[in-house]
Structures are given as C-alpha cells and as structure tokens.
Amino acid sequence: MRDDASGRVFDWLDAVAEQRRCAGLTRRLRPRSAHSTVLDLAGNDYLGLARHPEVVEAAAAAARRWGAGATGSRLVTGTTELHARLEAELAEFCGFEAALVFSSGYAANLAALAALAGRDTLVVSDAGNHASLIDGCRLSRAEVAVVPHADPAAFRKALDERGPRRAVAVSDAVFSVDGDLAPLGGLAEACRAAGAALVVDDAHGLGVLGDGGRGAVAAAGLAGAPDVVATVTLSKALGSQGGAVLGPERVIAHLVNAARTFVFDTGLAPAAAGAALAALRLLRREPVLATQARAAARRLYQGLAAAGLPVSPPDAAVVAVRAASPQAAVRWAAECRTAGLAVGCFRPPSVPDGVSRLRLTARADLTDTDLARALSVVTGTAPTCASGDG
Numbered sequence: 001m002r003d004d005a006s007g008r009v010f011d012w013l014d015a016v017a018e019q020r021r022c023a024g025l026t027r028r029l030r031p032r033s034a035h036s037t038v039l040d041l042a043g044n045d046y047l048g049l050a051r052h053p054e055v056v057e058a059a060a061a062a063a064r065r066w067g068a069g070a071t072g073s074r075l076v077t078g079t080t081e082l083h084a085r086l087e088a089e090l091a092e093f094c095g096f097e098a099a100l101v102f103s104s105g106y107a108a109n110l111a112a113l114a115a116l117a118g119r120d121t122l123v124v125s126d127a128g129n130h131a132s133l134i135d136g137c138r139l140s141r142a143e144v145a146v147v148p149h150a151d152p153a154a155f156r157k158a159l160d161e162r163g164p165r166r167a168v169a170v171s172d173a174v175f176s177v178d179g180d181l182a183p184l185g186g187l188a189e190a191c192r193a194a195g196a197a198l199v200v201d202d203a204h205g206l207g208v209l210g211d212g213g214r215g216a217v218a219a220a221g222l223a224g225a226p227d228v229v230a231t232v233t234l235s236k237a238l239g240s241q242g243g244a245v246l247g248p249e250r251v252i253a254h255l256v257n258a259a260r261t262f263v264f265d266t267g268l269a270p271a272a273a274g275a276a277l278a279a280l281r282l283l284r285r286e287p288v289l290a291t292q293a294r295a296a297a298r299r300l301y302q303g304l305a306a307a308g309l310p311v312s313p314p315d316a317a318v319v320a321v322r323a324a325s326p327q328a329a330v331r332w333a334a335e336c337r338t339a340g341l342a343v344g345c346f347r348p349p350s351v352p353d354g355v356s357r358l359r360l361t362a363r364a365d366l367t368d369t370d371l372a373r374a375l376s377v378v379t380g381t382a383p384t385c386a387s388g389d390g
Contacts, residue, residue: 024326048365049239062274070267078267095223105233105243111259152186159194179318207237212287
C-alpha cells in the first residue's frame with residue numbers, strides 16, 4: 001500500500017508549472033509529420049540537405065553496412081571506418097590538424113571546456129554564449145568570468161587580471177539568438193596578448209560563412225592556429241546529427257583520453273556519420289550553397305525591416321524579430337503556424353537579454369515564392385507593437 005506522503009513528493013512541480021504558465025514560458029512538444037505543407041523556417045537545416053537524396057541514401061547505406069547503432073563508446077566498439085573518414089575530411093575542410101566526432105554538438109562543447117579547463121583555470125565567457133558552453137564552463141569547475149557580449153576589451157581585461165593561472169576564452173562564432181557574428185579577430189588578439197587559448201563554437205557558421213562554407217573561424221583566418229579550438233555541429237548546415245571538436249592534434253589526443261562525453265558516451269550512429277560525410281562532400285562540390293543561404297537571410301531581413309519590424313541584421317543565416325513579451329511571441333508564432341509558416345519562438349531563459357523573439361532560419365533552398373510567402377505571413381500577423389522587453 002502506497003504511503004500518502006509518496007504521492008506528494010512532486011507537488012512542488014505544480015506551483016512551478018503555474019508560475020511558468022503565468023509568465024508565458026510553458027514549452028510543449030509538437031510532433032511533426034513526415035509530410036507537411038507548412039513552410040519550415042524554424043529548424044536549422046541551413047543548406048536544405050536534411051532531405052537531400054544523396055544525404056538520405058548515405059544514411060541508409062551506412063545503416064545497412066554498419067547497423068542501426070554504434071554498439072558502444074568510441075573507445076570500445078563505437079568507432080567505425082566511417083567515423084574516421086568523417087573526422088579526417090571535416091578537419092581538412094575546416095583547416096584544422098584533427099577532429100573528433102561526438103554524439104551531439106552539445107556533448108562536443110561540454111568536452112572541449114571540461115577537458116581543457118579545470119580548478120586551476122580561468123574561463124572567460126561571452127554573456128551571449130549558448131547553454132552548452134555555459135554548462136561546459138560549469139562542468140570544468142574553473143573560475144568563470146562572464147563578460148559583456150561581443151566585447152574584446154572586456155575579454156582582455158578579464159584575462160589580464162587572472163594572475164598565473166591558465167586561461168581559456170570561449171565564444172560562439174555566430175550567436176543563435178540574433179545571428180550576430182562574434183569579433184573573432186579581436187578575441188584572438190586578446191587571447192594571444194594574455195597567452196590564453198580560444199575556444200569557438202562555430203555551429204551556426206559551418207556551411208554558411210567562410211570560403212565555400214568553411215565556417216566563421218576559417219573566415220577570420222584562425223583555422224589551424226595552434227592556440228584555437230573550434231566546435232561544430234553536424235545537425236545544422238550538414239543536415240545530420242552529432243558534433244565535433246577541431247583543433248591541434250595534441251588537443252584532440254587529450255580529448256580522446258580526458259573528455260567524459262567522449263569516453264563514456266555511445267558513439268554517433270553510423271547513419272548520422274554517413275549522412276554528415278555525404279553532406280560535407282556535397283558542400284565541397286557545391287560551395288554556392290553557403291552564398292545562397294546568406295542571400296536568403298538578407299532577403300528576409302530587408303523585407304522585415306521595410307515593414308518596420310524590429311529585426312536584427314543577419315551576419316549568417318539567422319534572422320531575429322523582437323516581440324513585446326513572451327506571451328506576444330507565442331501568439332505571433334502560433335498565428336504564423338496557422339498561416340502555414342513555422343518559425344522559432346525564443347523566450348527566457350533561451351534569450352540572454354530577456355527579450356523574446358521570433359527567429360527565422362534562412363535556407364539555401366528557399367525559392368523566391370517561399371521568401372515572399374514567409375514575409376507576407378510574418379508581417380501580416382505581426383502584433384501592433386512588436387518590440388519591447390520579453
């Protein structure tokens with residue numbers, strides 16, 4: 001017979017859920033069908049490769065050859081020849097000595113920071129960094145100095161004040177909320193003046209920025225530098241799943257031995273590795289895809305700005321429009337979906353400045369008709385007041 005007290009253990013969750021509801025911050029899963037007439041500007045498929053026949057067939061072929069799963073951690077049975085080829089080609093494409101593939105971009109970020117920093121380290125982190133970088137800082141057990149967004153001088157000041165400790169600076173390359181580009185050159189100068197390492201999350205830059213989509217780090221001239229480490233995801237421009245850390249060979253060797261999200265996690269499924277490799281080769285063959293994604297983002301921005309909406313100019317493929325409140329953002333996104341357009345809805349705590357937004361993801365495969373439809377829906381459903389504190 002159950003003790004009555006056991007049924008009340010999680011009663012506190014009801015109060016939390018009510019607070020979340022009143023603040024307009026309740027999140028729900030929305031399963032999507034395989035075939036939909038909704039125009040998707042909510043996902044991160046920047047190059048439109050997630051359903052590309054070559055990419056899909058590569059995933060199927062890898063599953064047929066290697067099986068549905070990796071069967072174990074990378075150090076046991078989870079590394080196939082396919083993983084090794086993906087790592088070699090990814091490193092070569094992005095301009096780094098070596099690469100290491102993880103089961104997700106989140107796991108890659110946790111690994112890079114937790115393995116390269118520790119109690120004897122200062123980590124200087126941009127205030128706008130992604131949650132995975134923030135969690136990596138926490139797991140590293142290092143002292144963390146959070147500095148103002150996109151401010152190399154603030155990075156330099158924090159690094160100069162660290163004393164004799166090792167130091168690591170960390171920043172997104174393209175920030176996922178507003179799509180703005182980090183001042184990577186200035187960050188690198190600050191790090192080199194202080195003898196610090198620089199870790200850059202290039203999840204939203206790979207496939208979109210740089211020569212042929214080689215990423216923001218390559219565009220900044222930092223690829224292959226002995227003091228720079230980059231992380232990427234395989235689930236955005238490459239349309240697959242997984243993540244990777246790129247850097248000097250000795251850094252990658254250290255991660256193989258010290259990164260807990262590598263040592264103790266099951267390896268990336270062969271199908272995902274095969275799809276990512278096919279997408280990478282397709283991007284190499286068709287570098288214009290990166291240009292097309294950026295052009296689509298500019299078209300969206302120009303149309304929204306012309307309509308008088310508070311939209312952020314995109315440095316890559318993310319276009320963000322501010323909303324007056326979390327509730328207004330939710331209603332706006334819902335009205336867009338009803339009109340046949342899926343857009344992202346970013347609310348606290350996903351937005352570091354507390355201002356809610358709709359986020360539109362530009363894709364290389366968007367047609368003129370798609371762009372016109374998206375602009376018509378977003379502007380036609382816009383609240384009377386679209387900006388303010390979220």
